Amino acid sequence: MTLSEQAADQTSPRRRGKASLGRLDWSTWPTYQAAGLGLRDHWYPVMWAKDVGQRPIPIVVSGEKIVIGRNRGKVWALADRCPHRGVPLHLGSVEFPGTISCAYHGWTFDTSNGVLCAAITDGPRSPIVGKVSVARYPVEERLGLVWIYIARDPDDRDQPVRPLDEDLPAELVSNATTVVGRIEPGRGGNWRYATENGFDEGHAKYLHRHALWTLFRELPVWNETKVMRSDDGRWVIRRQVNSYWEESFPGLGTWTQRRWWKFKRTSHGPFKGKRAEPVLASLDLPAKASVGLPGVVRIAYGRYVHYEWAVAEGADSHRYVQLLVSFARSPIERLWFRLKYRLFIRWVFHGQFTGQDAWMVDVMEVPPERLYRPDSSVLEWRRFVEDEEAGRQGTESAEPND
Amino acid sequence: MTLSEQAADQTSPRRRGKASLGRLDWSTWPTYQAAGLGLRDHWYPVMWAKDVGQRPIPIVVSGEKIVIGRNRGKVWALADRCPHRGVPLHLGSVEFPGTISCAYHGWTFDTSNGVLCAAITDGPRSPIVGKVSVARYPVEERLGLVWIYIARDPDDRDQPVRPLDEDLPAELVSNATTVVGRIEPGRGGNWRYATENGFDEGHAKYLHRHALWTLFRELPVWNETKVMRSDDGRWVIRRQVNSYWEESFPGLGTWTQRRWWKFKRTSHGPFKGKRAEPVLASLDLPAKASVGLPGVVRIAYGRYVHYEWAVAEGADSHRYVQLLVSFARSPIERLWFRLKYRLFIRWVFHGQFTGQDAWMVDVMEVPPERLYRPDSSVLEWRRFVEDEEAGRQGTESAEPND
Amino acid sequence: MTLSEQAADQTSPRRRGKASLGRLDWSTWPTYQAAGLGLRDHWYPVMWAKDVGQRPIPIVVSGEKIVIGRNRGKVWALADRCPHRGVPLHLGSVEFPGTISCAYHGWTFDTSNGVLCAAITDGPRSPIVGKVSVARYPVEERLGLVWIYIARDPDDRDQPVRPLDEDLPAELVSNATTVVGRIEPGRGGNWRYATENGFDEGHAKYLHRHALWTLFRELPVWNETKVMRSDDGRWVIRRQVNSYWEESFPGLGTWTQRRWWKFKRTSHGPFKGKRAEPVLASLDLPAKASVGLPGVVRIAYGRYVHYEWAVAEGADSHRYVQLLVSFARSPIERLWFRLKYRLFIRWVFHGQFTGQDAWMVDVMEVPPERLYRPDSSVLEWRRFVEDEEAGRQGTESAEPND
CATH class of the missing domain: 3.90.380.10 (Naphthalene 1,2-dioxygenase Alpha Subunit; Chain A, domain 1)
Structure with missing residues (x-):
């Protein structure tokens, strides 16, 4: 649902388009309006580092289901869906160091890059090994927290990753x-x-x-x-x-x-x-x-x-x-x-x-919304996002608004 | 969803259009069919008068979210949504007699007419005062009950209000x-x-x-x-x-x-x-x-x-x-x-x-429905609504059916 | 929602159409894909025979609401919706042997064929008697179980019913x-x-x-x-x-x-x-x-x-x-x-x-899905359904996929 549909929806049909409603959508800030699931190409803090151990944990960031865990001391994050039959990977277990295996058929992914490195129930010569992968999410530990990078396209392995320092105060x-x-x-x-x-x-x-x-x-x-x-x-x-x-x-x-x-x-x-x-x-x-x-x-x-x-x-x-x-x-x-x-x-x-x-x-x-003088703080923030992110988020964005 | 879509929906697609289903929609009584959220331009009893005090209470009538309260002995009712940021007014409190203030930023509305009479956090010279209002609903106390008037367009302040006596037996x-x-x-x-x-x-x-x-x-x-x-x-x-x-x-x-x-x-x-x-x-x-x-x-x-x-x-x-x-x-x-x-x-x-x-x-x-002889009582009621309300409810009604 | 819409829906819009996702729908097996609510013209076990007594029980099979009961020792099954006002028949009671009466107005259906045999509250000369019926579902008791037949069109009383033996191992x-x-x-x-x-x-x-x-x-x-x-x-x-x-x-x-x-x-x-x-x-x-x-x-x-x-x-x-x-x-x-x-x-x-x-x-x-070598078992089953059922389920099927 677009924001304007949403706005229309939350009021009686009789009231649509009334001027007294104020701003009916956020089209003044199209990038911001499109960012209902967050700004992409950025780092976000998601967990306390001490809470991430070998046992995989499911989280959701920007509409993406992600599984996060730790192997040989290093935190990893992958898309939380086995491409075989759609079972969440966080239900799986660690059969070999540096991997996570899906609970259903033992499809085993390298946690460092998301590539299928074994399909246990198809034996060691399984032809599918190496041909399938799940999206991996860059993760870093800093300040006692785990930070995750939400790229514009998590499946695109070739895009550059902005340094975490650029997103940290x-x-x-x-x-x-x-x-x-x-x-x-x-x-x-x-x-x-x-x-x-x-x-x-x-x-x-x-x-x-x-x-x-x-x-x-x-x-x-x-x-x-x-x-x-x-x-x-x-x-x-x-x-x-x-x-x-x-x-x-x-x-x-x-x-x-x-x-x-x-x-x-x-x-x-x-x-x-x-x-x-x-x-x-x-x-x-x-x-x-x-x-x-x-x-x-x-x-x-x-x-x-x-x-x-x-x-x-x-x-x-x-x-x-x-x-x-x-x-x-x-x-x-x-x-x-x-x-x-x-x-x-x-x-x-x-x-x-x-x-x-x-x-x-x-x-x-909101919207609709009627802003007042103190909302200059909110307005300036929206303008800031527009100025800084318009190009970066992609103008052709097919992102759902909300 | 229109009634006929609804009818189709509740039966298997294989059965659509079968004559044995009887009446598949209520298009015989278009005004009645369109009145899924109630007939408008009428008074309805909603609360015991003794239960309405200063503390604002949320109710829903005809799909409209309404906040109802009492100020200086008089019952009032306003649309239950602050136009600023969409926060329900019933979460607010009474900061000045005869008003209700939104819990979020202290936007203060005159309960007698719904007009914004102060925006506390923008000071006494806030330029928005008097320029924003929320719909007010006519209310009366009678027979120990609070009666509320649901107009065709609650935002239209100029339309005449039918006397409560006309809707009372x-x-x-x-x-x-x-x-x-x-x-x-x-x-x-x-x-x-x-x-x-x-x-x-x-x-x-x-x-x-x-x-x-x-x-x-x-x-x-x-x-x-x-x-x-x-x-x-x-x-x-x-x-x-x-x-x-x-x-x-x-x-x-x-x-x-x-x-x-x-x-x-x-x-x-x-x-x-x-x-x-x-x-x-x-x-x-x-x-x-x-x-x-x-x-x-x-x-x-x-x-x-x-x-x-x-x-x-x-x-x-x-x-x-x-x-x-x-x-x-x-x-x-x-x-x-x-x-x-x-x-x-x-x-x-x-x-x-x-x-x-x-x-x-x-x-x-229903529909679909198959009526039988005793349903002449129901049919006559539907015809009555059609005869009495067809013009009044507006033939161009954009009201959702159900 | 079609399977392909479903597939698109469960992944971020950014990922649509990626080859790495594998099969995005089941259009390779159109009959199977269309059979989200089960294969029709078949018998299914649904209850232990000993659990079906006179008291009517609601069940859902293939998206159809069905009421099942036992009269004079014989199990019966009808569509669980009184055609009068849409009240579930399983709320009703047995007023005459071999019948079920709707709880609301006493519409009484012959459990052997689903035909309205009395409308109690319209008296014994009610003109609607015999003119209305609900779908009946063939049922049989075998192996201590009640088996029900889900026809392509439960309202079509003339279609042949496959013998239960053909569906039993x-x-x-x-x-x-x-x-x-x-x-x-x-x-x-x-x-x-x-x-x-x-x-x-x-x-x-x-x-x-x-x-x-x-x-x-x-x-x-x-x-x-x-x-x-x-x-x-x-x-x-x-x-x-x-x-x-x-x-x-x-x-x-x-x-x-x-x-x-x-x-x-x-x-x-x-x-x-x-x-x-x-x-x-x-x-x-x-x-x-x-x-x-x-x-x-x-x-x-x-x-x-x-x-x-x-x-x-x-x-x-x-x-x-x-x-x-x-x-x-x-x-x-x-x-x-x-x-x-x-x-x-x-x-x-x-x-x-x-x-x-x-x-x-x-x-x-699923879908999307990526199959592997051991899935030949699954694939052969899908092919089998396609081979055996393609004609029988009807190619023009308006059945929802899922």
Whole structure:
């Protein structure tokens, strides 16, 4: 279903084409509109490296069923479908080192390249060996995570693979880091909803006003912000210009989030204090909030940085990868960071707080949509994708929209 | 799917077009056929008034998602979708009296007219205020119920709204009444199946033969009836001409519902007696059984009247509203009526008995259909809808059939 | 959805038409491809005869909803849909001997021919009697089972019905037998997957290598086999030419299923011994493994024969009927056979072992498919269907493929 069909579908037929509906599709951003299953030719984080062992695991990325495992210490990823009779390879087992055998007839694939290297039940001289293969997906381990490369055409073995470093935020390539976080497959909603939500200027102050994470922190009613591209061209960034803490709405009354027990934010995060020096300034981050390709949102807090990827599974679900990264060097600080995360941040920030976002991402349904002033953040992100990816994703794309 | 496609679909392709299938679609009654989601420009009962408070509640009527609530004592109903990002408004909260705010970004709508009166997170001078609105649905409280008006085009704010009195049975407009009943959303089956079932002459004697409600009442094997329109033209009515209490079926044997413990009905209802004077004659009801627009079935019992509406939700489900109304004036009689309902009628008549109907409505699937003599009641109802609504529903209707 | 659409659907649009996918549809065998809901003009076993009593039971065969019951000792089967209002007849009851009455309005059908013989609620002179009927399905009891005939057009009362004996394996027609087994409706996967699995040469040695049934039996790595038709033309048969018990796979290593506790098979089945004389030779079975129309797989063990039918329900499910038949004559032997089945074979062979097959049949999805040498068994079966059924199923078939 195209987005415009979808838009028409979710409203009564009587309402089609009404101007009051606002934008009925995303044809202003054709590449973005076509990327319902994610942007291709990019790397995505999908699993904790420690969770990938010899036992094959099925995942879905960009609509592709993939089986992932580890052989002789090295992670591998193949298309999760035996070409013989269509049985998922993740049901199989390892009969020879460096291979995976289909559970049904023992078709055995070299995990390094996906080529059929034995068909056990046809004996060692089986004529089909070497003539059949399944798509392999480039995979790398970095930062304790397994990253997978979704090419434009996973079956094309000759196309170049972009280096992972180009898709990693630069500060994650060269610094010593401590990485913690949560990975949740099967969250509802298209990946674009989640990514837009992550960078959206408008909702945080309102949606999260009763979150535990902001219990002692006063939130503004609204902000004036500036949205622009970073100097290196890799990010769309957002800077606060002004915050308004109490406002009177004509004909309605006054609205504020001031409470006697809340402190106005002087620094970011609840764990500010004398050690909250701008450690992060050394990272040269262009702004507190940024979004970059292939859909990574970065929020800089006082002493650590939050990253999130909404990795497309199907059109209506995504694997949500949220990381919290400390760049501290002292072992004590690192240990304290891990402890704080495990005991508090994991539940309050990466749990309830981003859980409120997940709720909205799950129930929202656009287009049609009517955007408002704070959506300049969302709009700039869509333009950015269009500018950066239009050629790369292929204009002839036969990708389903959603 | 059109009805004829549906008909074709539910039978093997080999059987399509077989004459023995009977009527393959409802094209004889095009307005009725097109009204799979209910008749428009009509009022429907949807909730008990006491159950609607400030907390917004989602309902579905005629395929439209609607949020209903109460502000300053007055019930309101709006389309349940924030036009910004498609989040359901019923997830929101009341930030200012007389408004509802979307949970995501605090877009705030005036509940009296659906107009956006504030976008909290864009500050008090947000340029979008006043330029966006959601459809509002006329609502009224009457008889302890909330009634909602489903217009031909809910987005058209200029069209006239028919007075609720025109859709209420006349005796409910002017009399003092005691109203009890049950409201059940999500019952299976199209609203037309349920309405036809309510007025259907044929099934009651057979389907309900083992119901507790008829435990002591002898039911006939079959009736001769006359189906006609009421003098005021507002109802299709049905009158019994003859009842047959025992019959011999050629080649099969004798069939009767006579049991030694059953009494032949001399009056209606199990609570007949010396006080069963024709109280209802004063109401001037044209017959025991009637059906009127927009799909209300009325069955007059000795001392009270049963009404039922099958309010379309989607094509395959309806909100079933069954009322029992007493027109008694004495407080004692009213109290006795309420008690009797609460302790007995609610469970035996509005529970098991109409539950048998719900069972049939859920499993039946027409067209195709083969009608028989007693279906003159159903046929006359369809003709009535055609006569009364053909122009009103719009002949160009793009409404899905089912 | 046609098979080729299905094939396209289950792979990313980017991969369509890739040669490496192998066969993209089954157009090589058009009759077989069209038989997604089973082959017609054939008899299928569906229930244990002892489980069919007066109370009507709904079943689905070849996409047809059927109600089955027993009147005056005789099993009957009719289309499970009252033509009046589409209510399933299996919800009805028996009001007169030899009939079934619809629960809704008491339409009463003669179970012997499906003709409406009374419409109770329209009285004994109802003009519709005799003018309406539902399809009846020929049924027979044999071997303790109820067999049903699925005609090309169940509504056509004039077409000839093939004798059940023509669809029964010949040795089951004339011999005294003891029949035990399991019948499971609703198993996942198309009937063709299950039938192909039953006769497939390739998988047994690998898929079942850890089954309890083969715990003490050494399995070969692979076999050379010969697939051909039986002399009487009724079966496709498979004969082992050579078995290889240990093999070295180039570049990978040695693979074998030899274990110190396993015995090389000298006869079939775990209950071999001095009484394992070739009792079955007297049956003149052409081979250990055979498959015949309309999809019966026969595996001869030392002292009994396993038969299985995957009777199509819908495109994605089947009723799995597995029988174990002993041809022993002595009452003691028969008793011992029943006991052994009840205590052991039922759980280990007809439970876990064929449960592994069910697992594969459920997850497999073809086409596309890439066949290999051992699939000559599957290919010959498809050719056989094509040769035998092409004319019979009707070339103009409007049958959905899947």
